[in-house]
Amino acid sequence: MKLELARAMLMKADVLLLDEPTNHLDVGNVKWLQDYLLEHTDITSLIVSHDSGFLDCVCTDIIHYENKKLAYYKGNLSDFVQHKPEAKSYYTLTDSNVQMHFPPPGILTGVKSNTRSVARMSNVTFTYPGAPKPSLKDVSCSLSLSSRVAVLGPNGAGKSTLIKLLTGELVPDEGSVEKHPNLRIGYIAQHALKHVNEHKEKTANQYLQWRYRFGDDREVLLKESRKISSDQEKAMMEKEVDIKDGRGPRQIEAIVGRQKLKKSFQYEIKWKWWLPKFNSWVSRDLLIKEGFEKLVQKFDDHEASREGLGYRELIPSVIRKHFEGVGLDGEIADHTPLGSLSGGQLVKVVIAGAMWNNPHLLVLDEPTNYLDRDSLGGLAVAIREWTGGVVMISHNSEFQRN
Secondary structure, X not given: OHHHHHHHHHOOOOEEEEEOOOOOOOHHHHHHHHHHHHHOOOOEEEEEOOOHHHHHHHOOEEEEEEOOEEEEEEOOHHHHHHHOHHHHHHOOHHHOOOOOOOOOOOOOOOOOOOOOEEEEEEEEEEOOOOOOOOOEEEEEEEEEOOOEEEEOOOOOOOHHHHHHHHHOOXXXXXXXXXXXXXXXXXXXXXXXXXXXXXHOOOEHHHHHHHHHOOOOOHHHHOOHHHOOOHHHHHHHXXXXXXXXXXXXXXXXXXXXXXXXXXXXXXEEEEEOOOOHHHOEEEEHHXXXXXXXXXXXXXHHHXXXXXXXXXXXXXXXXXXXXXXXXXXXXXXXXXHOXXXXXXXXXXXXXXXXXXXXOOOOEEEEEOOOOOOOHHHHHHHHHHHHHOOOEEEEEOOOHHHXXX
């Protein structure tokens, strides 16, 4: 965003058309843009923005969209609100006209305390390929079901990298990332288009049906930490394991079941070339020690998603109601292709997709980008009312406070 703005400034234009110019910018860079606009009064700027502080600082006139017509008002945003008190939602998020409601997270098996750690990073270091230095070095953090965490810092500090490591989007070079086997994480990426780029021809309703058709969240299976290469799979399936039951070493064919074992789990193993009546229960620790971590994770993800879906029916009428719950019009969800939706509407599609299987932990990377003031207020209220854990990256201090 800063590069795009700098390019526009160098054109020495007579008119700058700025559509959400503060999206993705940290506090320092918003100030940089404000100073430029205030200094260059010879340039006419037409700005679309939902950042009330920014508009108050730089605007001399307001054009308001009213009943499909444009109404003109002299002064900045605060002057405009004095003229039209009903526009108070532009200042106060809790005065929003949009209602959003998230489904309850449900029970997390074996976790009786909301303050117990359910996701953890320990001494994690990560460097992007070709980068001269690590984006994160020796980072540790812990999250519980009662967490309400805002991750703050300037652009480029590594906030999104931290989130991607936590959700399995990236794999650390050093250290470990662990989560409760049954934990469901709802993830909204910084660029909402990332989730739906390959589904532009689908409607929102069809996208959700695709994503959960087989009972799993397909986007979880596509994460880097969940991918199993053909070589890895072949090595795992050819490896022989001896569980000391008198039957000697055998090859694993599949994990077919799971049940509690003290504070962990044990898994029902179907052995290759052996009848199902010879299936065995093997502890999670032993399977991970023998190199079957990704196979265990894949089964955990399936079971967690299945539990989260519960009795929810993946049918158009139920999906439509779910979209309406996050503020997306049902007609748009049913009939408009994703490729024709605005950025704000796509964010709502992504939020609905992340919340479909009732996650325990919601991870939001710049959720305020693209959302209008009313939707922003609806999201703030929905998060406040929700009983799961929340981790967010946002440069919008007003949203963080609410």
